Amino acid sequence: MKKYFSIPFVLLSLSVSSRIGQAQTTVNPDLSFIGDMRMVGHRRAPADVSDNKLKFDFHELEIVAVGYLNPYARADVTLGLTKGGIDIEEAYATLLKGLPWNLQIKAGQYLVDVGKINTQHTHQWSWIERPLMFKRFFGEEGLKAVGLNVSSLVPAGPNAITISGNVFTGGSYWGESGDGADTGLTGSARISFFASLTDHASLELGCSGLSRRGDSEKKTRMTLGDFDFKYKWRPDMYQSLVIVAEAMFGSRELSEADPAIEAPKKITPSGAFAAIDYQFKRQYNAGGFIDYSRDPSRENGHQLGFGLFGGFSLVEETYRVGVILRQDQGSALGRPYQTIMIQLLWSLGPHKPHQF
Amino acid sequence: MKNFLAGLLTLLMLAAVCSGAKINVVASTSDLKSIAEYLGGEHVAVKAINNGKDNPHFVEVLPNYMVLVSKADLYLKIGLGLDFWAQPIIDGSRNGRLAIVDCSEGVDVLEKPAGKVDASMGDVHPQGNPHYWLNPANGLIMAKNIARGLVRVDPGNANDYDAALKRFESELQLRIEGWQEKADALKGMEIVTYHNSWPYFCQAFGIKVAGFVEPKPGIEPTASHIAEVINVMKTRGVKIIGKEPYFSDKAPKVIAASTGARIVNLPPSVGEVEGTDAYFSLFDTLLSVLIAAARSAL
Numbered sequence: 001m002k003k004y005f006s007i008p009f010v011l012l013s014l015s016v017s018s019r020i021g022q023a024q025t026t027v028n029p030d031l032s033f034i035g036d037m038r039m040v041g042h043r044r045a046p047a048d049v050s051d052n053k054l055k056f057d058f059h060e061l062e063i064v065a066v067g068y069l070n071p072y073a074r075a076d077v078t079l080g081l082t083k084g085g086i087d088i089e090e091a092y093a094t095l096l097k098g099l100p101w102n103l104q105i106k107a108g109q110y111l112v113d114v115g116k117i118n119t120q121h122t123h124q125w126s127w128i129e130r131p132l133m134f135k136r137f138f139g140e141e142g143l144k145a146v147g148l149n150v151s152s153l154v155p156a157g158p159n160a161i162t163i164s165g166n167v168f169t170g171g172s173y174w175g176e177s178g179d180g181a182d183t184g185l186t187g188s189a190r191i192s193f194f195a196s197l198t199d200h201a202s203l204e205l206g207c208s209g210l211s212r213r214g215d216s217e218k219k220t221r222m223t224l225g226d227f228d229f230k231y232k233w234r235p236d237m238y239q240s241l242v243i244v245a246e247a248m249f250g251s252r253e254l255s256e257a258d259p260a261i262e263a264p265k266k267i268t269p270s271g272a273f274a275a276i277d278y279q280f281k282r283q284y285n286a287g288g289f290i291d292y293s294r295d296p297s298r299e300n301g302h303q304l305g306f307g308l309f310g311g312f313s314l315v316e317e318t319y320r321v322g323v324i325l326r327q328d329q330g331s332a333l334g335r336p337y338q339t340i341m342i343q344l345l346w347s348l349g350p351h352k353p354h355q356f
Numbered sequence: 357m358k359n360f361l362a363g364l365l366t367l368l369m370l371a372a373v374c375s376g377a378k379i380n381v382v383a384s385t386s387d388l389k390s391i392a393e394y395l396g397g398e399h400v401a402v403k404a405i406n407n408g409k410d411n412p413h414f415v416e417v418l419p420n421y422m423v424l425v426s427k428a429d430l431y432l433k434i435g436l437g438l439d440f441w442a443q444p445i446i447d448g449s450r451n452g453r454l455a456i457v458d459c460s461e462g463v464d465v466l467e468k469p470a471g472k473v474d475a476s477m478g479d480v481h482p483q484g485n486p487h488y489w490l491n492p493a494n495g496l497i498m499a500k501n502i503a504r505g506l507v508r509v510d511p512g513n514a515n516d517y518d519a520a521l522k523r524f525e526s527e528l529q530l531r532i533e534g535w536q537e538k539a540d541a542l543k544g545m546e547i548v549t550y551h552n553s554w555p556y557f558c559q560a561f562g563i564k565v566a567g568f569v570e571p572k573p574g575i576e577p578t579a580s581h582i583a584e585v586i587n588v589m590k591t592r593g594v595k596i597i598g599k600e601p602y603f604s605d606k607a608p609k610v611i612a613a614s615t616g617a618r619i620v621n622l623p624p625s626v627g628e629v630e631g632t633d634a635y636f637s638l639f640d641t642l643l644s645v646l647i648a649a650a651r652s653a654l
Contacts, residue, residue: 353415
């Protein structure tokens with residue numbers, strides 16, 4: 001019963017936190033800066049991909065601020081600074097505790113948990129670039145939207161089940177804006193199961209779904225399903241093995257007005273990504289990936305990418321050099337083309353714990 | 357209906373109390389777990405996030421740790437920035453009734469940086485060296501902090517916790533006297549350690565640290581630094597390299613080959629190696645290992 005009484009209190013605490021903050025000017029959030037510089041070169045790339053010249057690119061500077069609003073709530077803000085300007089990657093407040101049924105509520109702009117990879121920032125990946133299916137389904141920045149997330153942690157013996165639901169506005173779907181003016185709210189949910197297999201090996205399996213109206217006349221609907229898998233073995237600080245795999249299946253009902261297809265029709269885009277990443281010394285890792293996307297509504301309907309990557313971390317995540325060699329081929333690409341990318345990542349700020 | 361539900365709830369609560377439901381305690385490390393088990397006895401069920409076999413600086417935030425903490429009444433932190441990973445685990449647990457005790461409260465912290473701290477100094481802890489549990493005198497401060505936490509979450513058994521704390525204090529005092537006697541053979545001896553984990557231990561037993569295998573805390577050994585360490589060891593006649601079992605023995609072996617020193621695995625936590633199943637036996641083992649190494653180095 002006490003828990004239920006605490007709900008209005010913790011909700012109120014969010015609303016008054018700004019006033020409390022005025023009296024706590026010395027309590028600053030943790031600030032981090034993450035720089036991402038790249039050198040990119042292509043070989044035989046089509047004109048719409050690249051001019052095949054080797055280029056330096058200051059890809060992004062990410063500014064991360066994290067701090068507690070009060071004993072019950074925390075705020076996370078991630079800004080991305082690029083040549084195009086400043087972008088709010090994420091900005092949300094989370095009610096951490098005091099809610100019944102092990103609930104947490106997150107509100108703001110955030111990366112939606114449709115799958116596991118979508119919730120991660122690009123600097124977390126050894127394969128450097130966002131997998132094709134996310135780019136094609138949701139755009140270059142993945143699915144980020146403004147909304148509300150409610151999640152619960154359910155014990156399953158010593159293991160954990162996390163159930164999460166979202167209602168949100170925004171995002172981008174196959175190049176169309178999902179700002180809500182025409183198509184209303186989008187709903188999604190994810191359930192994941194985490195198990196520690198041994199002291200040093202863990203496994204997570206997840207299943208997500210998303211549904212939204214496809215047009216303003218409520219005639220069509222688009223739905224997505226996603227399955228994700230992650231295995232990690234880390235016997236000590238000198239070696240680890242991570243295997244990730246994720247597959248996404250969509251269903252888009254197309255209205256008559258859709259320029260791509262004359263008659264109303266349902267199409268079923270899909271995609272899959274898998275990577276294996278082996279840390280063989282404290283500072284070195286290497287691995288490979290396969291990246292596939294299929295979208296029948298596009299001219300270049302399917303695309304397959306695969307490649308190898310390697311990395312050197314001078315001291316953990318503070319200074320990291322990554323290299324990726326990739327080949328892409330597909331129905332509209334003509335002949336296959338190759339990409340080489342060298343990334344320099346640096347991180348300035350407080351130590352961050354390693355999340356599974 | 358309301359009355360029925362209220363009655364049922366009361367009965368369930370009474371049943372829980374009468375069944376002697378244990379206080380669930382989660383500790384960041386096995387050292388805290390050991391002391392909490394001593395003090396809590398039959399009233400507590402204690403689990404540790406770091407089981408003593410892995411480097412406590414690098415614990416991954418796993419959902420099953422959050423599940424563990426979601427059921428806990430009390431969380432015991434090492435503090436001083438060592439278990440910085442504990443906070444996201446606690447946040448992820450969503451546990452609103454959790455009491456948190458920072459066991460470093462009251463410890464005379466060594467190596468508090470005087471000026472500005474930044475990453476050029478390596479993985480240095482801005483609040484001072486966090487390996488304080490390795491001075492057994494600090495064991496009493498930790499025990500007092502833990503007992504305070506237990507009384508807070510379980511005031512009904514406060515007398516038992518107070519009595520256990522007194523027992524712990526007496527036993528620790530006796531053991532410290534014994535350890536000091538045993539450590540006479542080590543007083544003034546110089547050693548090189550891999551990481552800067554041992555200032556409290558060395559202070560307690562009169563051992564001197566001549567240098568570290570790591571050039572700076574958390575930084576991998578470099579060739580030039582290894583050469584420097586070899587030079588220092590040769591000049592000062594240092595014959596022991598102490599290493600936590602979870603660190604690589606590659607650089608220590610290079611140093612040992614040049615200096616003729618002996619590499620000794622020093623378990624910094626309970627449960628790391630055989631014979632370190634409790635806080636007191638950790639010191640028995642550490643001193644035995646070092647004394648044996650010192651004798652063989654003569």
